[in-house]
Amino acid sequence: MIKFSRYILVATGILVASIVLPSLFWTIFEKVPRSPNIFYSTITEDFVIVDGSKKKNPKGKEYTSEEYEKILPFMFFRQLMADGTMPDSINGVLMEAPSISRASSFYRYTPKRTDSPVPTLWPMFESQSGKVNLSMPEDYFRIEKRMEFIVARTNEVNEEKSSLFTSALAEEGFSFPAKIIAGIPTTRKSCDEGYFITDDAGALFHVKMIKGQPYVVRIETPEELDIVYIEAVDIRSREYYCYVFTRNKGIFVVMDEVYDLQRLPVDGFNPSIHTFRLTSDLFNKCITVMGSNWYEAIAIDDMYNVVATHGEEWEDLYERPDGKMFASIFPFEIRMRDDNSSFVRFYFKPSPGVRWLIVNLLALIAAVVLIIRRGWPLRSNIPDLLITAVTGVYGLIATQFFPNKFSKVKPPVKN
Amino acid sequence: MLKSILYKEWIKIRLVVWIALGLGLLALINIFLKVRHDILFVDAANYWYSFLFRGYTYFSVLKFLPFVIGLAVAIAQYFPETVNKRIKLTFHLPVSENGILIKMHAFGAVILLALFLLLLGLFTAGSAIFFPSNIIRASLLTMMPWFLGGMATYFLVALILLEPMWIFRGLYAAVAAGFVTIFFTGASIGAFSPVLLPLALITLVLSCVVLFSGYRFRKGEM
Numbered sequence: 001m002i003k004f005s006r007y008i009l010v011a012t013g014i015l016v017a018s019i020v021l022p023s024l025f026w027t028i029f030e031k032v033p034r035s036p037n038i039f040y041s042t043i044t045e046d047f048v049i050v051d052g053s054k055k056k057n058p059k060g061k062e063y064t065s066e067e068y069e070k071i072l073p074f075m076f077f078r079q080l081m082a083d084g085t086m087p088d089s090i091n092g093v094l095m096e097a098p099s100i101s102r103a104s105s106f107y108r109y110t111p112k113r114t115d116s117p118v119p120t121l122w123p124m125f126e127s128q129s130g131k132v133n134l135s136m137p138e139d140y141f142r143i144e145k146r147m148e149f150i151v152a153r154t155n156e157v158n159e160e161k162s163s164l165f166t167s168a169l170a171e172e173g174f175s176f177p178a179k180i181i182a183g184i185p186t187t188r189k190s191c192d193e194g195y196f197i198t199d200d201a202g203a204l205f206h207v208k209m210i211k212g213q214p215y216v217v218r219i220e221t222p223e224e225l226d227i228v229y230i231e232a233v234d235i236r237s238r239e240y241y242c243y244v245f246t247r248n249k250g251i252f253v254v255m256d257e258v259y260d261l262q263r264l265p266v267d268g269f270n271p272s273i274h275t276f277r278l279t280s281d282l283f284n285k286c287i288t289v290m291g292s293n294w295y296e297a298i299a300i301d302d303m304y305n306v307v308a309t310h311g312e313e314w315e316d317l318y319e320r321p322d323g324k325m326f327a328s329i330f331p332f333e334i335r336m337r338d339d340n341s342s343f344v345r346f347y348f349k350p351s352p353g354v355r356w357l358i359v360n361l362l363a364l365i366a367a368v369v370l371i372i373r374r375g376w377p378l379r380s381n382i383p384d385l386l387i388t389a390v391t392g393v394y395g396l397i398a399t400q401f402f403p404n405k406f407s408k409v410k411p412p413v414k415n
Numbered sequence: 416m417l418k419s420i421l422y423k424e425w426i427k428i429r430l431v432v433w434i435a436l437g438l439g440l441l442a443l444i445n446i447f448l449k450v451r452h453d454i455l456f457v458d459a460a461n462y463w464y465s466f467l468f469r470g471y472t473y474f475s476v477l478k479f480l481p482f483v484i485g486l487a488v489a490i491a492q493y494f495p496e497t498v499n500k501r502i503k504l505t506f507h508l509p510v511s512e513n514g515i516l517i518k519m520h521a522f523g524a525v526i527l528l529a530l531f532l533l534l535l536g537l538f539t540a541g542s543a544i545f546f547p548s549n550i551i552r553a554s555l556l557t558m559m560p561w562f563l564g565g566m567a568t569y570f571l572v573a574l575i576l577l578e579p580m581w582i583f584r585g586l587y588a589a590v591a592a593g594f595v596t597i598f599f600t601g602a603s604i605g606a607f608s609p610v611l612l613p614l615a616l617i618t619l620v621l622s623c624v625v626l627f628s629g630y631r632f633r634k635g636e637m
Contacts, residue, residue, distance in 0.1 A: 001513060001623065001626060002513070002626050002627060002630045004623070005623045005624045005625075005626045005627040006627050008620050008621060008623070008624055009574075009587075009590070009624050009627060012590060012594055012617070012621065012624075013590045015594070015617075016590050016593035016594050017593075019593065019597070020593050116603070116606075117553070117603060117604060117605030117606055117608065119467040119468060120549040120553070121463065121467055121547065121549050121550070122467075123460070123464070136460055136461065136464070137460065138460050139460070140460075140463060140467070140547075142547075142549055150547045152458075152459035152460040152462070152463045153458070153459045153460070155459075155544070155545060155546065155547060185464075185467075185468055186468075336597055336600055336610075337600070337602075342602075342603055342606055343606050343607075343608070343609050343610075344560075344600055344602050344606050344607045344609070344610050345609050345610050346610060346613060398590075401583075401586040401587070401589075401590060402586075402587075402627065403583070405631070
């Protein structure tokens with residue numbers, strides 16, 4: 001029992017060391033990783049890559065700030081108008097500030113969005129109140145065995161409204177409970193479009209409230225979609241309601257009013273590790289899918305046809321000097337937080353390669369030397385040596401912090 | 416025999432336990448008076464909104480209370496035993512040395528657990544007046560690591576106090592500090608849910624580590 005309690009302490013020591021030491025290492029040695037921004041220029045009909053302070057095209061030609069502003073007229077139209085260098089028309093389309101700003105939008109998805117705790121109560125706004133401003137409702141809904149509205153002031157369920165919405169959902173074939181509920185739960189938006197909800201079977205629905213009555217649409221999907229995330233957007237062009245990220249079929253947008261699902265021309269997107277960016281202007285949309293050490297940029301026209309693509313790859317973390325150094329010292333690390341998630345977990349990250357074996361061997365030798373110098377028998381320390389051989393520095397520290405001093409002293413007298 | 420041992424433990428920690436209970440109740444009263452006040456001022460719907468979408472935790476005053484309670488109970492229970500090595504008297508009783516330490520430790524742990532459960536129960540009951548089950552569940556998920564951290568603190572501080580050598584006390588304290596920090600990692604509401612079970616299991620097995628330094632104490636490690 002006492003020996004067992006020591007191994008618990010050693011294990012705890014290894015856990016703590018494998019969290020603290022790597023975190024200290026990264027704080028001291030970590031270099032800023034590359035994360036370029038990519039835009040598509042209608043003027044040059046090519047991509048513009050902004051990497052740190054450098055702006056260049058895919059062939060490596062660098063732009064000055066003035067050139068950069070000129071080839072991205074939709075991003076810098078205020079500046080260009082102030083300078084008097086904004087073209088009157090581009091591709092035969094008259095340049096006017098309202099239409100430029102209506103067409104401009106930006107959206108960014110990170111894996112954290114999918115892997116986060118989500119609220120289970122949402123406010124249902126009145127989407128056609130006849131007022132210019134939206135107002136906060138007095139109740140919140142949840143969709144579990146049925147759709148329930150809970151009045152905040154009394155903390156009681158509004159039975160009438162709940163059964164009204166529940167039956168409206170059931171009529172459209174909704175199978176309770178809801179899996180994903182996505183909307184924009186704020187009054188600071190141009191108008192309310194309610195919520196996009198997937199049911200227990202994975203089917204997609206649009207639910208909003210119009211003059212106190214439920215409005216429910218079952219959105220037909222072209223094929224079985226394994227939806228992992230939905231983001232409702234409030235874009236001024238009113239082109240689409242939301243982005244739909246799937247695990248199996250890529251990324252879609254749900255077109256405004258008609259509920260057509262338009263697939264974005266992005267292949268191999270993994271929502272749990274990849275970042276997605278979309279910038280939109282009057283003529284084109286520029287999509288960037290980014291992994292830890294690569295990106296793929298895709299420019300599409302207003303009919304969602306691909307007009308250009310460009311990709312780049314660079315050194316991954318463990319190919320960089322700081323990562324290489326890490327992988328030759330530590331056999332693994334444990335993190336409580338991860339860049340791709342908002343959840344706290346024991347994220348176990350083994351170091352690639354076998355260079356850490358050398359340090360593990362040194363740790364093992366150090367452990368043997370310490371044991372021999374203290375005159376302890378090696379045989380009773382075999383478990384400690386095994387632990388040190390496998391966990392390297394962490395094991396050496398943990399086994400020394402909690403001394404294995406049972407061998408020298410007499411065993412306790414049992415009464 | 417067992418009754419007398421437990422009574423001795425109770426005498427050592429009772430003052431701390433009553434103070435802890437008093438502090439806990441004060442904290443809870445403070446929380447719910449403030450919730451009531453704020454709901455009157457900003458309206459319940461807005462108050463719910465700040466919890467759901469702004470990550471406002473109305474119970475954040477409770478964050479370090481379990482840690483402080485765990486620390487205080489462990490000190491009250493084990494510090495007097497180390498003064499003049501009094502625990503040696505206990506170990507000279509005609510019963511198993513391990514067994515008696517396990518009983519002392521289990522008594523402290525049960526009292527601490529009961530105190531925490533009482534506070535969590537009262538918190539749940541109070542929250543039920545103002546909030547629906549969804550918010551209460553999310554709140555409890557968020558508070559759970561703090562209370563588990565309180566238990567882990569008790570177990571590890573007992574280990575540190577019974578250790579006879581100062582240098583090892585320091586080394587244990589370093590590991591204990593690193594481990595207890597995990598429970599208090601700043602995180603959004605409900606972010607700890609995937610790690611609660613593993614943390615609870617580790618905390619459970621940590622309940623027996625006091626035997627290690629107890630053993631070293633008995634053997635007169637210098």
